Amino acid sequence: MAIVTQDNHGLRLAVRYLVLILVALVFMFPLVFMLVSSLKPTAQLLSDTSSLRAFLPVGDISLENYAAAFRRAPIGLFVFNSIFITLVTVCASLFLCSLAAFSFTYLNWKGNGIVLSVILATLIIPFETIAIPLLLWVSRLPWVGMEGIEFGWLNTYHVQIVPWIADALTVFLFVQFFKDLPRELIEAARAEGASWWQIYRRVVMPLSGPVLATAAILKSLKMYNEQYLWPLIVVQDEAHRPIMVGLGYFFQLNVAWGEVMAYLSVITIPVLAFYLVLQRAFIASIASTGVKG
């Protein structure tokens, strides 16, 4: 009897793993397809798509697409630009939004509830609706640069950073987290003589690890993966272009699909690295917000 039960158990385990592997494969197919295709000449790539060969590194395999892609576009520059913009935006956003959330949660100023709900209401406005008004604005705003005051922010890094710093979702995440921190901790710090800034820096922020990770991850993915429309309209010069706009280099007269796949593989590397390093925080953050990346 015992042996039968054990067999049964083993079988069940095997089935479970099989299902998990299948599901994992389904999710990995696009990624595998991208990597495999990046090694094939465009003609073979297109003919392979009709069979399972699409997922197998067979036939005329080489790194030629990568070489061609790097010849065609300054990929290193684009990746650097995206990482730089992402880093600066995420840091500034975490700082500013957590400060705002701190004020909404702990400082009892008149109307803070209303202001917070207005900010949260902006979550439902798609960016496309405000892109043009925002463009008119940033094309005239002053900026203190190397050569004194200049007007117009077009073709810069900051035009791709500043509009994304204030972020309702990030404020919301922090507000939710701060509300759950024990109120007595804040009060104890106040009674101990701490100023609001000291409370923010020495009590609230050190306890905010989980929400900082969540907000940083969600924001990073958004900044790195999804910046297309805005840079397309505010950045004409190559020097400040991010990766998603760089994709356009490969969609000219004849689409070189092999090079597209090579380009996509290269720009995916930083995200994968980021994911592997922060895997645990990643899973926790997606689970905690119920927001899918």
Next chain:
Amino acid sequence: MADVSLKQVRKSYGNVEVIKGVDIEIEDGEFVVFVGPSGCGKSTLLRMIAGLEDITSGTLEIGGRVVNDVQPKDRGIAMVFQTYAIFPHMSVRENVAFGLTIAGASKEEKDRKALEAARILQMEHLLDRRPSQLSGGQRQRVAIGRAIVRDPEVFLFDEPLSNLDAALRMDMRMEIGKLHKHLSATMVYVTHDQVEAMTLADKIVVLRDGIVQQIGAPMDLYHNPANLFVAGFIGSPAMNFMDVEVLDQSADGVTVKAPALDPVKLPGVGEAFTANSKAKLGIRPQYLSVAPDTHAGALHGKVALVERLGTETVVNVELTRGGRIVAALAEDRPLELGTDIALGFDPGQAHLFNETNT
């Protein structure tokens, strides 16, 4: 010098008034305890003294200075919370020295004072631990240590011991008593616990629905409660009350009677009562004793419930002529349920209240 003075202090949340014109004078170095039923405003009052809640009207002075609009950090107070509120991301040492860090003290000063506080509270060996590695009692010590290091003029405690078990509560109660003697600082202490209030306080403030009912030394409140509420609130088990009729009032006492009680003369009842009016007689359970059956003025009944505590026996008696009464009899007494019992009392220890005093 840090006396604390509240004058006609009020607090409203929206249009609900929770503190309704409170006057309290706390002298420098005094240990004052706020007691009252849940929701009566004890914490609110304490938090107003701390500056964590604003004062709707009235004035609050600490050390002769009006502090209504002064930030908590500038009031010279330290507060200890029921939930300890120690910072989980800091070691015990850092927690204790938090106020000094905030004030920009040097490392030597912080270490010296943290060690000194730890010594007073006998927790030197805990200084490098994290709060998560401490028991409840140890956490509360840390919270008290954090309050001590800054040499505040006024200590505020909001039910600091109510999350601890009974034995630890007693230990900590004594520690706090010692601490008060040692530091001779002004202390204001909120509690639910009668024993804490009676043993620690120089002065007890009894609150009800945001109104002060009586202020006085513990034994003052116990022996001379100003009204029915204080009489019922202070002392455990609670005082027995019986509706009585005033038969006669004279210089040497008031004579009352009730269905369950033959006429009895109460000497030394201070208030003016008029004959043929209604009143409430109050008898503390401790002042009831088993009387011979024939004793005049005895209360007769049957034993309905017995709680044997070892040091005393609390008996719930169903009176033959209606009503119930609780007696706390000295020592352990094995009483059978349902047996007849007669309880006598010393009229000189009884209290009489006008029925309007609710």
